[in-house]
Amino acid sequence: MPRVRFAPSPTGYLHIGSARTFIFNWLYARRNSGTMILRIDDTDVERNTQASLDSIFEGLNWLDLGWDEFYRQSERVDLARATAQTILDKGLAYRDFTPAVTDAEDKPRDAATWLFNPGARELSLEESDRRAAAGEPFVLRYRVPRDTVRGVRFNDAVYGPQSKSTADIEDFALLRSNRMPTYHLASCADDSDLRISHIIRGQDHLTNTFKHVLIFEALGVEPPQFAHLPLLIAPDGSKLSKRKHGPVVSVTTYRDGGFLPPAFMNFVCLLGWSPKNDREEMSRQELVDAFSFEGINRSNAVINFSDDDPFDPKAVWLNAEHIRHLPLDELSNQLLPFAQSAGFDVDWGYMRRVTPLIQERIRLLTEVATVADFFFVEHLAPYDPAELIPQKGDREMALAALKKSRAILSEIPFEHQALDSALRAGAAELKVKPGQMFQPVRVAVCGRKNAPPLFETLEVLGRNKTLERIDQAVGMLQ
């Protein structure tokens, strides 16, 4: 049974790339009857924030995918320290008493590649122990083999066979001088202890993996299977960053923007992965059934947002597809809070009647507020009376159509068939086209030209509001 983990560090809100990593892990776990583990990698106490942790849970809860086990790295530092000790005892690590370089930029980059601090590796064990016992701060570094150059290898499930020479791997830190484990150490210690079988994570960790392989080797354990995911990047090719791209990369922006969680999931899955059978719209279960490492790409994927629109057009289209295929009761549930938070006084029963009329007319749940507003308000917002005048018609025609409609509508039952035939008959009597008859009425009751089909709209609106609004329109034209 595979055991996979999603291991975010709480240093910013949950962004779309992290969410996709979670989703791919989740899919793999569900596909293979495995265990999904959520582990908070919070060993960098200075940078962790509660707000960030909240944001991770908020995003994950919205996605509604869940996990089977939960851990916090900060509660497991003893394990990491013991692991460090094991490596030190084996002589595969050493204490480096060189003072920390406060500014990373100070490290010479253009000169020879930095591999280790001079003198530190050669320190005798006795002196190292003595200085440590005396309380002198040190950083514990992995002793990467230097006498014999060899390749460190692993086989990535996505990127294939990988290898890097030890001559190109620096003596990376395991323990900081404040005794806290580094990401590399804590991550490997936990992955080993939690018996993680597959590490599915962003490609930005691909080169880190060589260090991790070295740690697993030192521990004498078989490394997990690695599967690295191509990165999600901005339209200009740059890395998605919270700082540069702002809220467009946050999962909650999609939630608040009116996405359905399964649609969001569908979209991010299609970024860097393909079912290879031209499928686009897929349900959660279909994604689970289709998921495999073979379908994962190796090149980065652009998520196509812009200044005017924070959402990729394909994401919006997919969301519309999911909305169209949602059962009406469920869609009403989803729509109601958006209508209410837009300030409309609407209950579930009424929402449920409006829902079928807007289902194929909205792409985002938020659009309920702009597409169905006239159903919810008591009085229509002011509109241009010229809108009431039909195609190839004039004010007189509009007035005639409205008055005729009013007469008809005050008598017949508000039911689709009756409305249809009566209004069409009225148009014939006036010797105008049906469209010329319908448009003034539509604008009168909706306040605009573009709206759902007229008869269904009238049914939902009811006789009183309809007649009232027609009267109002007649008044505007006179």
Next chain:
RNA sequence: GGCGCUAUCGUCUAACGGUUAGGACAGAGCCCUCUCAAGGCUUAAAUACGGGUUCGAUUCCCGUUAGCGCUACCA
């Protein structure tokens, strides 16, 4: 700078040596139609560049270029 990874329409992608290089979104046009949508049809649009290997390269190899990643006592 060093090391690693990547490279098919504007974007997401399919084609695991032989296809008129396919699909989707976005764009354009037509049809349907009470408007708007939805739907149907049509259209434009790509193998970064240069060398090999091969009867034959989008596909395999090398180089160039470009992009990204790592190169922290961040993760």
